Amino acid sequence: MVNILIAEQFQQVVDSGALEKAAQAVLSEQNLKEEVNLSIVIEDDKQLHTLNLEFLGIDAPTTCFLSLKMSSIPKQASATWGM
DSSP: OEEEEEOGGGTTTOOHHHHHHHHHHHHHHTTOSSOOOEEEEEOOHHHHHHHIIIIIOOOSOOSOOOOOOOSOOOHHHHHHTTO
16 A cells, blocks of 8 residues: 655645555565555755754754664665664
C-alpha cells in the first residue's frame, strides 16, 4: 500500500497520482513476498528537521528522510542504504 501526504504548500506543484503510480511500479518490480506499506511525505525543511530529530537523532533538515521498518532487510539493501 502507498500512502502519500503532501503539505498544502506543495499540493499545486506535486502530482500525487503520478507519484503513487511511480511508487507502485517500483514496488511491483521488487517482487516482494510480504505486503509493504510505503509512505511518501512531501514537506518543508522545518518538518523534515523535526522528523530527522525524532526518528534518526539528526538535528538538521535533509532532502530525504528514510525510515525502514522491515522484518528482514537484505544485506545488499542495507549496504546501499547505509544501515
